[in-house]
Amino acid sequence: MDKIWMQITDRFGSREYAKGVKEFLTLARSHATSEAIRCPCVRCSNNHFRPISEVERHLIIKGIDKNYMVWIFHGEEEDLIISDDDDLHDSEQEDDFIDDVDVMLRDIRAGELPDVPITKSLVDINSSRTFNQLLADSRRPLYEGCTKYSKLSFTVKLLHIKTLGGWSVKSFDMLLHLLKSAFPNALLPNSYQESRNLEKGLGFTYNKIHVCPNDCILYWRENADKDECPKCKLSRWKFNGSKKRRIPQKVLRHFPLKPRLQRLFMSQKTAADMRWHKDQRVIQQGILSHPADSEVWTTFDQEHAWFAEDPRNVRLGLASDGFNPFNNLAKPYSIWPVVLVLYNLPPWLGMKDPFFITSLLIPGPRSPGNKIDVYLQPLIDELIDLWDNGVGTYDAKASETFRLRAALLWTINDFPAYGNLSGWSTKGKMACPSCKEQTDSMWLTYSRKHCYMGHRRFLPSSHI
Known part of the structure; x- marks a missing residue:
């Protein structure tokens, strides 16, 4: 649909604007489930439901939000459009990565068993049953004669599209049933759960840590076996019945940092990029093209020369802020993700979604405030251990094992969150x-x- 009318400023005297509003309302009415729809005017910005007649009045008097180019709330589908050559190149790399699952598994197995020669066949390695199953699925064609996809690579691609498209589990299962009925000879999983089970051998897991509802303590380490908070005496559970029915009142999601840093070097495609700041960065006098050009980075290298000797040691930044995940202002809920940013990478990769490391998901419904230090304990322990002791890591690029260390250089946040994180x-x-x-x-x-x-x-x- 032509949307040039949205940029017209003379809303009262323009026939094109009035015609555009009419076409928009026709589309919205055909997809509406009730008499009220979201109002996309400048003031409402799709946050309020109003009758169609009132929406029409708002669009004429106040004007439509010019940034609302894809009408996802009024019947249009959100397309994944490749807009430039860089995105096209990334898409091609993505496909190559997915189709080259066998190489990825080889790198992962080499990282888990660094003493085994790289040239040795993976079939001869006495690995776990889960990994053997993954390896078999990566070498098994999707159907007889298929040369592009294996069972594992096609399943991974489906899961990737599900994530990008925001599909529900039910819609994913319906698609699998349709594909199996149309292509009965294809080796497709039966459900979403079975698809996820194929990925278990890759080790993408997280830890659930129970938290006191008043943010006093984590039920972790010395407090792991306690049923009530030693400070506020509040119960850990929602129900005090049998152990099978116990439901924790609050749960922190912790994504271990060490295995995720190790996996960056287990892949030949990213191991070289993790040295970019040292090996490939072009230094231009007076120009800050990368954080490595900053005064903070230079001072850090001078004070900790032993850390700077190995360019594979990881420099991190920590970003955290709260947001409402439910898009509902009437029911405020603040969840706080803690994200780590990799500064070893070149600028065009470091700010891409695949390289953002989610470390913690701090639950709501309220902001943790100054008690955020309670939730940061697992991450701080990992960072201290990575600084003092490091972790043995296999470098697929150099085909060797080294001691990986990490340092947190700075935090990225607004001023209120700065007070919570720093204590000032x-x-x-x-x-x-x-x-x-x-x-x-x-x-x-x-x-x-x-x-x-x-x-x-x-x-x-x-x-x-």
């Missing part, structure tokens, strides 16, 4: 962590809060 109070007389006791603060008697008008001296005189 971002309120009161010394709210500025740079100025500290020299913070120019003023107490407003009637508003009963501090203001910091004196810091306008750092702004240009023409600043409004």
Whole structure:
């Protein structure tokens, strides 16, 4: 559908705009499940449901949100469009990676058994039954005569599309049943659960750690066997019945960091990129093209020369903030992901989704606030161990085992989250962590809060 009318500013005198609104409402009405639809006007921005007549009035008077180019809330499907050559290149690499599952499994097995020569056949290795099954599925054609996909690679591709397309488990099962009926000779899994079981040999797991509902402690290590919080005495469980029916009141998801860093070097495709900041980065005087050009990075290398000697040692940044995962402002819920960013990689890879490492998922419904340090304990323990002891890792590029270490250089967050993560109070007389006791603060008697008008001296005189 032509959407040029959305950019028209003369909404009252333009016939094209009125015609576009009419076509939009016709599409929305045909896909509506009730008399009210989401209003895409500038003010509502699809956050409010209103009658169609009121939506039409809003679109004429206030105008449509010009950024709402794909009408996913009103009947259009969200297409995955490749817009430039870089995305096309990434897509081709993705397909090569998926179809080359046998090579990926070889790298993973070499990392788990570093003493076994790389040239030795994987069939001769006394590995686990799960891995043997994975290996067999990676070498078994999807159907007789198929040369492009194996059973494993096709299943991985289906799971990948499911994630990108946001399919439900039910729709995924329906697709599998349709494919099996259309292609009875194809070696397809019977359900989504069976598809996921094929990936178990790759070791993509996470740990569930129970948490006190008041964020006092983690039921972890010395507190693992306790049934109530030693500080607030609140029960760990929602029900006090039999052990089979016990449901924890709050659960922290922890994704172990060490195996995920190890896997970056088990793949020949990423092992070389993890050295990019040292081997391939072009230094341009006066230009900051990579965090390795920064003063912080240089100072760190000077103070910890033993760490900088091996370019494979990982430099990390930590980003964390809360958001509402349910897209419902009427029922506020704040979940806090803790994400680690890899700075060894080149800039065009480091900020891509596949290389963001989710370490923790801190549950809501409220923000953890200053008690976020309780939730960070598993990650901090891993980072300390990676700094002090490191972890044995197989480098598929160099075909050798080395001691991998990691360092957290900085955090990325807004100012309130900065206060929670650092422990510095971002309120009161010394709210500025740079100025500290020299913070120019003023107490407003009637508003009963501090203001910091004196810091306008750092702004240009023409600043409004």
